[in-house]
Amino acid sequence: MLEETNDNLPQADGNYDRETAPSVQTDPADDSVVNNVVAVGEDGDVLKKKSAQDAIDDSNAEESEDETLKERHTLPMKDYGTFSLEQLVDALKELVVTDTVMSIKEHVDEIKKAFTVEFNHLIEEKKEEFNAENTDSNEEFEYHSPLKSKFDEAYSVYKTKLNAHFKSLQTNLKGNLEDRLAIVEELKNLINPQENIKDTLKHFNELRERWKNAGPIPKDKYNHVWNNFHFHVENFYDYLHLDREARDLDFKHNLDQKQKIIARVEELTQEADVNKAFRELQDLHRMWKEDIGPVSKDHRDEIWNQFSELTKKIHDKREVLFENLKELEVENLIKKKEVIVKLDQLAIEKVNTHSQWLAQIDKVEALRSDFFAIGKVPTEVNEATWAGFKSAVRKFNSLKNSFYKEIKKDQTDNLNKKMALVEKAKALRESTDYSSSTPVMKKIQDEWKQIGHVPRKYSDKIWKEFKEACNHYFDNLKEHKSEENSEEVESFDKKKAYLETLRSFEMTGDHKIDLDAIKMHIENWKQLGKVPFSRRHIEGKFNKILDALFEKLSLSKKETDMLRFTNRIDSLSENNDTRKLDNEKIFLMRKIDEVQNEIFQLENNIQFFTNTKNAKKENSIVLEVRKNIAIHKEGLAVLKDKLHQLRELDQ
Template sequence: MNDNLSHKENETDGNLAQDSAESNQSETEVLETKPLAEPIDVPAEDNVVIPSAEELPAADAASESDNQTALNAIADTNAEESEDETLKDRHDIPMQDYDTLTLESLVDELKNLVSNEKVLSAKEHIEEIKKSFLAKYTHLLEEKKEEFLAENQDPNEEFQYHSPLKSNFDKYYSIFRDAKNTHFKSLQTNLKTNLENRLAIVEELKELINPQENIKDTLKHFNDLRERWKNAGPIPKDKYNHVWNNFHFHVENFYDYLHLDREARDLDFKHNLEQKQKIILRVEELVNEADVNKAFRELQDLHRIWKEDIGPVSREHRDEIWNKFSDLTKKMHDKREVLFEKLRGTEAENLEKKKEIISKIEVLATEKVNAHSQWLAQIEKVEALRTAFFSAGKVPSDVNEETWNSFKTAVRNFNTFKNAFYKDIKKDQNDNLSKKTALVAKAKELQESLDFDATTPIMKQIQEEWKQIGHVPRKYSDKIWKDFKDACNHYFEKLKEQKNEENVEEVQAFNSKKAYLETLREYQLTGDHKTDLDAIKLHIETWKGFGKVPFPRRHIEGKFNKILDALFEKLSLSKKDTEMLRFSNRMDHLSESNDTRKLDNEKIFLMRKIEEVKNEIFQLENNIQFFTNTRNAKKENSIVLEVRKNIALHKETLDVWKEKLKQIRNLKQE
């Protein structure tokens, strides 16, 4: 770095921390360069640059070599910022570990940066977001494609996947890209012109050394050139150091040519020394700054001020002050390297975490399970490991791609293993699809039927069969269920309409039965057995002729049966005849109401009662055998007679149960 650069003729603001909120007014005032009262003489032998490492003594060369890395890092950054002056106005945005964010969070971060930050301030962050987003989205796309191929056997069906997240990402990144391209296009247009203008200014400086010209005109021309230089604008960064040094070399040559007052020059040297000493004091403070990145950023600004805004110092202080500055720069660089080393250590820990996660996924890709519920548990484990992988943080850049590929391979192997299981059950799902398709066809065939008595049980049976059939392929599930549900609902809506029509008739039947019941309460038997029995049977037939009543009003049937019971009691019929008449009346009622469930229950009840009576008769007959086979039994005693009487009653009861069962069977056959 050239330490013998002339200060600017005009007053310059040399703020110690151009980007730092902590800089204060006193420091700014200290670094303001002293205005020239008159040009100063800079002898030709003072126009030197810092010697290279090869030109220094051995010890000094080693020291220079140690410092050179830090100096180069700052020089490169300042050269870049000189090319694009808008870089000086950018502010530091904390760099997040974008690999740990979800796709949704990455899009939100991109939107925030594009909407609220300058292009160059956000450029590095947006490129990191893009890298993380595309890596994760590509991985997601691969998984969706594998799932599609596992579920679809049709070779003519192409895989398609659309994500609103990707659309939003593309929208915001396009806004950023257009803004960036516009900025750099404008910049490139100006750089070439500015470079040509600055080189032309240097050429004019060379021509100023002309003894034939009036000194006042020469000085006026010189000051005009410096003003033009100041306003010439940015130039390409690869030309920056060369052009600046060339310009200052000819400025100093001009001072030397004018043979200016050495006392004035020494005063200027002293002023420049004080400014550079203040910079050194500030750098000593920066070495102890907790925020290393912020301190390093300010150090870059101080290097720019040292080079561009402050002129040379006397030869006796030149090496000493420059060495102090470069040594402090190395300390700051070393401190920054310690921070980077710590980050690299954290990245190494993250790498081990990610390797462990990958190993766990690889194990899950070999654990065979045979049930859907178990696979759901496995999938949940992999999702948790996936989240842990993305949350683990950055790994060393040289193994980042390898680690990412290992993770993708492990997840892909798990998905392949999982899909193999679901391919096996795919056949079952296709069989289920065929069964449900057949049920849909049957339901559609019956949905217009008006034979409700015959069709309703069939439709209910179809619904029961549907429940027993397992899953169908997901792509058909919603449609086939809708078709089936629509057909069933259509039929049962028609059934409901028909029942609503029947309800009018049932209400009329209830009203008729209610009125008839009042008449029947006043009925008196004539005393003639046959006449009264025929009259009761006629009442029963008349009652049946009214038809069914609404379900909530069926209590009227009980009232009718009570009146019949009273009439049967007065008829003095046999117990069997009375029982059978009552039973026949009740069964006719169940038959008319089409209550097959109650008829079936009655049939089961009768069969059970018949079996019970048979067992009791068998037991009683065994008991008779015991008494009649004794040696001393000359005649049947009272116990035997009681048992025989009991057997006869049971047989009579048995005949009644059998007759009732016969009636039910005849009803069901009808």
């Protein structure tokens, strides 16, 4: 195929030689005379100096190659860097169901980038946790994430669609390019003075219609092929002896259409959404270039200058927008650096307890969320900023892991202690000696609570074993108590009936006979057995009756006191109330100390009075003191007898 070049174009003063390849000044839409502006890439970076028209032509060439790209503007870009892994997977799955695969390419690329960053961070954390908990160098780190599998599955669907799309597109582009070059070649050879003008016009219109329906071509060929076509269309209009009336009518129609486009572009200069205005401007340039033919030379420069000036206004506004985005990215960079500084500070701040480390970890997670929520930074510092963030997090994790490595030895010791308690609990789980085993089991449970953390991979297992052993023992104890309760209820009923018998007991007046009878009642009462805990009030009623009987006996105070004490201690002993027995023992020991101290003080007082010159006059006082000493010594003897009785009970 012959590709038309501009080598044979004459000067732009309109002079031409029909014997040479004809040429005219082309539509300024192909010129690069529009004021240069800065073209900005998708990420906001300055790429190179470009004219407004060049920027639009490049974008239109790309979208002309693949029309599905036009739909990307209908999908607003989201800040995927702030999404969680779950949200990124859901967003990808939602996008890949569309058939217009190229329209979502930029979104998928951003999602993949965000997912890779987030997932790599997760892997680093899991690996550091693994290294902290496992000292066995032979055990390799492995981590499987269902989210990663879901992401890979959705991304694979996207890649399959993308590859199929590219394969189909490349095949079509090549064929369409050949068709368009053939149309240009036919158009170039259309000038034939020997042919009937009506037939020529008919052929010309057929070529234009074929051009419209020829389909997309490679974007790197788009502007060159279109310029060739446009050149020969203008050449056909301006330099052949055509039907002037038909030509002028077509010129007028084209002028009217282009003026409408200019009017719309003027409205777009007031549009608040600059990106929206620029996208519509691209479409208007495409219509100007592809759908509308040339206008007369009298209006050609003027109308193009109007169009290009308005184009520059919108393009300048877009440039300002990108500059503002660059400023925002610089502000984001400052904020992210502040986050990194805070992370660096946490990475050197040592704490000494697990709870404090949990608080530090929460702070790091909050800063990490802040970092990702801040937004983009200038591309040229993006890698360095990310590296600084990862370094700060890594240093924090290293400090954290060193702490947990230090306490791992303690956790191993705790594990050994708890395993020993598990063995004790298992040894007692089948015991039926409940009176001795129950306190031991309770002590084991208390000791378990006092022991600290164990390595996480063992905690559930040993807790399950310990819990099962304890539950088994106490379930047996509960069942045993249920059996005992029926006997205790029966004992209560017997004691209740015995109280009625005891209330009718009459004293004979013979001290020995009455004392023996009371002792017999006490012994009978003991033989009736224990009563339920909730009904132990019956013991108090029995003691009141005994107190009344003791009052009627001519017993000494000591004998009465000892009988009552013995009866009460026996009752506590029968009910296995070790707590009250221990309390009684402690009370007696304290009371003995108090009485001994009191006796010592009184004896010192006597020495004071007997050593004075007026000791005879103070004799009544001395006698009173001696009397008190005797009373205290008598009470002390009773207390000692009681304590002796309790100690014999222990033995």
